[in-house]
Amino acid sequence: MNSHRYSGLRAVLTTMHGKGSVIVPALQSLVGLAVEINSEIDTDRLGTFTNEITRKGDMLETAIEKARLGMAAGQCKIGIASEGSFSPHPVVPFLAINRELLVFVDDASGVIIKEMIASEDTNFSSIVIKPGEDISGFLDRTQFPSHAVVVSPNQPVITIPGFKGIVDRSALGPLLHQCACVSTDRTALLQTDMRANFNPSRMKVIQHCAQKFGHRIASVCSNCAAPGWGIVDVERGLPCSVCCNPSNLVKSEIFGCVRCDFRTHAERSDGITTAEQIYCSYCNP
Ligand SMILES: [Zn+2]
Ligand SMILES: [Zn+2]
Known part of the structure; x- marks a missing residue:
C-alpha cells in the first residue's frame, strides 16, 4: 500500500503479551504506520482469562480502553489494542471458539475501526x-x-x-x-x-485477524474518504440450488463506513451463489 494517509504516522499498540510480533508487521506493511509497543501497562487489570479479574465491559469497550491507556501514556493520537474471548462451540461438544478483536482508535480523525474473527483452532480447555x-x-x-x-x-x-x-x-x-x-x-x-505469548494457536488467530485489520484500515469510504471501509453485516437468504427458495445461509456481504451511512451490497466473496439442498427448509423441512 503506497502513500496511505497513515503512512509514517506514529501509533501505540498496548500489549503485555507479545502480540506485537504479529500485529506490527501487518500494520507496517499494509498501512505504513510506525507502531510503537507499550508493554508496561498492566492490561490484566482490565480482565484475565483465569478469572481472578473479571472483564467489566464487553470485548470492544475493553479493547478501546486498553488502546486509550497506551495513547495517554505515549501522548499519541492513534492507539491499537486487541482482545480475545473463548467459549464452548455452539453446536459441536468439546470444541471451543476463539474470537479475536482488534481496534484502531484515531482521535485525530475521530474514527474507531474494528476487525473481528472467530476460529475453531484453539486448545481452550x-x-x-x-x-x-x-x-x-x-x-x-x-x-x-x-x-x-x-x-x-x-x-x-x-x-x-x-x-x-x-x-x-x-x-x-x-x-x-x-x-x-x-x-x-x-x-x-x-x-x-490463553495468553497470546504462551499460546501459539491463539497467536496464529491474532495474526490472521491483524491481516484483515490492516486491509480494513487501508480501505477508504468512497463517499466520505474515512478509513476503515469493510464488511459490517451480511444479508441471509442464499437461494436453494434446487427450488430457489431462500435458505438461512449468507446471500450477500454488506460493506459500510465507520463514519457515514454509506453502504453497498456485494456478492459473497467466496463466489458461492446457491445453497446446497441440505440447507433448504423447503426441500429439507
Ligand atoms: Zn463514509
Ligand atoms: Zn430447496
Whole structure:
C-alpha cells in the first residue's frame, strides 16, 4: 500500500503479551504506520482469562480502553489494542471458539475501526483433577508444552493465586499437589494458558485477524474518504440450488463506513451463489 494517509504516522499498540510480533508487521506493511509497543501497562487489570479479574465491559469497550491507556501514556493520537474471548462451540461438544478483536482508535480523525474473527483452532480447555491422576491425555490434547498451562486450586484461595505459563512437565506434579492441598475440595484446576505469548494457536488467530485489520484500515469510504471501509453485516437468504427458495445461509456481504451511512451490497466473496439442498427448509423441512 503506497502513500496511505497513515503512512509514517506514529501509533501505540498496548500489549503485555507479545502480540506485537504479529500485529506490527501487518500494520507496517499494509498501512505504513510506525507502531510503537507499550508493554508496561498492566492490561490484566482490565480482565484475565483465569478469572481472578473479571472483564467489566464487553470485548470492544475493553479493547478501546486498553488502546486509550497506551495513547495517554505515549501522548499519541492513534492507539491499537486487541482482545480475545473463548467459549464452548455452539453446536459441536468439546470444541471451543476463539474470537479475536482488534481496534484502531484515531482521535485525530475521530474514527474507531474494528476487525473481528472467530476460529475453531484453539486448545481452550480445563480439567479438575486429584493429585496423582493421569493428565497425559489432557496435555497431549492441549499441545503441551508448546502451549503452556495454568495450575490453581479448584476452589480459589487468596494465598495461592495460581501458577501461570507452566511449560515444564516435571513442575506440574508438585504444583498440582500444592494447589489441591489448599483447595477445600482437595482438587486442582488445570487450564490451558490463553495468553497470546504462551499460546501459539491463539497467536496464529491474532495474526490472521491483524491481516484483515490492516486491509480494513487501508480501505477508504468512497463517499466520505474515512478509513476503515469493510464488511459490517451480511444479508441471509442464499437461494436453494434446487427450488430457489431462500435458505438461512449468507446471500450477500454488506460493506459500510465507520463514519457515514454509506453502504453497498456485494456478492459473497467466496463466489458461492446457491445453497446446497441440505440447507433448504423447503426441500429439507
Ligand atoms: Zn463514509
Ligand atoms: Zn430447496
